[in-house]
Amino acid sequence: MSDRSPSTPSPAAPLSAATALAPDLRFEGRGLVCLRGERIVFANLDFSLGAGEALLLLGPNGSGKSSLLRLMAGLLRPMAGALAWHDGPVDDDPERHHARTRYVGHADAIKPVLTAAEILRFWAQVCAESPPSRAALDTSVADALARMGLTHLGDVPGRMLSAGQKRRLNLARLLAAPAPLWLMDEPVTALDKASVRTLEGVMADHRAQGGMIALSTHQDVDLPGARVLDLDAFGVDPLDLHPDIDADPYTSLGLAAC
Amino acid sequence: MLGALLAVLRRDLRLALRQGADSLMVVAFFVITVTLFPFGVGPEQAVLERISGGVVWVTALLAAMLSLDRLFQADYEDGSLDLLTLTPTPIVVLVVGKMIAHWLTTGLPLIIASPVLALLLHMQTDGYAVLLAAMALGTPSLSLIGGVGAALILGARRGGVLLSLLVLPLYIPILVFGVSAVEAAVMGLDAAPHLMILGALSLGGLVLCPWAAAAALKQAVE
Numbered sequence: 127m128s129d130r131s132p133s134t135p136s137p138a139a140p141l142s143a144a145t146a147l148a149p150d151l152r153f154e155g156r157g158l159v160c161l162r163g164e165r166i167v168f169a170n171l172d173f174s175l176g177a178g179e180a181l182l183l184l185g186p187n188g189s190g191k192s193s194l195l196r197l198m199a200g201l202l203r204p205m206a207g208a209l210a211w212h213d214g215p216v217d218d219d220p221e222r223h224h225a226r227t228r229y230v231g232h233a234d235a236i237k238p239v240l241t242a243a244e245i246l247r248f249w250a251q252v253c254a255e256s257p258p259s260r261a262a263l264d265t266s267v268a269d270a271l272a273r274m275g276l277t278h279l280g281d282v283p284g285r286m287l288s289a290g291q292k293r294r295l296n297l298a299r300l301l302a303a304p305a306p307l308w309l310m311d312e313p314v315t316a317l318d319k320a321s322v323r324t325l326e327g328v329m330a331d332h333r334a335q336g337g338m339i340a341l342s343t344h345q346d347v348d349l350p351g352a353r354v355l356d357l358d359a360f361g362v363d364p365l366d367l368h369p370d371i372d373a374d375p376y377t378s379l380g381l382a383a384c
Numbered sequence: 385m386l387g388a389l390l391a392v393l394r395r396d397l398r399l400a401l402r403q404g405a406d407s408l409m410v411v412a413f414f415v416i417t418v419t420l421f422p423f424g425v426g427p428e429q430a431v432l433e434r435i436s437g438g439v440v441w442v443t444a445l446l447a448a449m450l451s452l453d454r455l456f457q458a459d460y461e462d463g464s465l466d467l468l469t470l471t472p473t474p475i476v477v478l479v480v481g482k483m484i485a486h487w488l489t490t491g492l493p494l495i496i497a498s499p500v501l502a503l504l505l506h507m508q509t510d511g512y513a514v515l516l517a518a519m520a521l522g523t524p525s526l527s528l529i530g531g532v533g534a535a536l537i538l539g540a541r542r543g544g545v546l547l548s549l550l551v552l553p554l555y556i557p558i559l560v561f562g563v564s565a566v567e568a569a570v571m572g573l574d575a576a577p578h579l580m581i582l583g584a585l586s587l588g589g590l591v592l593c594p595w596a597a598a599a600a601l602k603q604a605v606e
Contacts, residue, residue: 221473229470232463233463252468252473
């Protein structure tokens, strides 16, 4: 695959043994249909991600980028279609899927009264499959803070952090609790130029280790060799598809049975 | 799995400790509301003694209600709930952690405050021990059942009022057996059957309520 990142192996923490990367690691979706309210956001969407690959989601506001990422994470259920790993459907073992996936959404999940290090430590604990030792936890939290340039803010409570610092702390979660698949919903919002460069470096390292990334953005993010998925191409207008029959989105897509 | 439960428990306790006002307010509401009764019904000892068990229990239910709407709301608003449902640990386990933390920060202070308030209402001394036992066995149900209500109202406008409408009717069995345990003790009867039923309600709640709350949370994050 030409999608492989050219960067060299990184000093970042290796992925834990439980989520160790198989060379044939693959995550894909087939025939996904997403329904929000009574509107079909996208239909018949296929995607596939292999080790080291990246998927760049593009499209105007409301085209379903966030919905697709939430659907990939398992927060939303697809109306039709299925998500699967190389070793079985997501629905068979949602906990395994959660162990392999990290989601970065619009909200940064920062508690105003907890310090940056405490917040990161908590997420590293609950996201680990087996309870990490105290020393291992300390190291991974310190490394993640250092990598995102937050070491000096480790003891600062969440309410004192700026929007960009909160976002960097949320991104540090990806490093403190490693997992092969990163789902990132507009991760560069509120980040300054230097932080965007740092994030690009972190993502390149992740892919060099065989990690996968699905990312939506409206800004320029350097993701070498990423495949582009234009959500606008999967939009559905039932009236255009079937002008002569019922405009009900269920029947027009043959989903009445769902 | 246990590690994640303890991590959630520790985090919620730490949050409650640093935002100490929340827990304190619940106890303050409990104390102030109970002290209103002597003013309302008059200081006559026989009347206060007669209603003491009921007043303490009803006020404890209302005080517990006050704290419930924040149980999942803060996590829902700042995005933590999305991430909690996406951990390798089933969300039902984390819900148990949050409910235990809620009990430790509201149920336990209510238990500690209740004998003082019983004294204020001239409760007979025979009732004190049973009141404490009944509160200890009954308040876990308040956190468990209340947690289901708190999960159901996420995203609703005027959630606090809706929560009382949902949860207070479900608190009736706890109130009935909590009060009758105290009255049995005061009248010199055996309070054990009432206490056993309170314990059974809590154990039944421990089995069923986290599942119901987890299902409601999954619905809320969609």
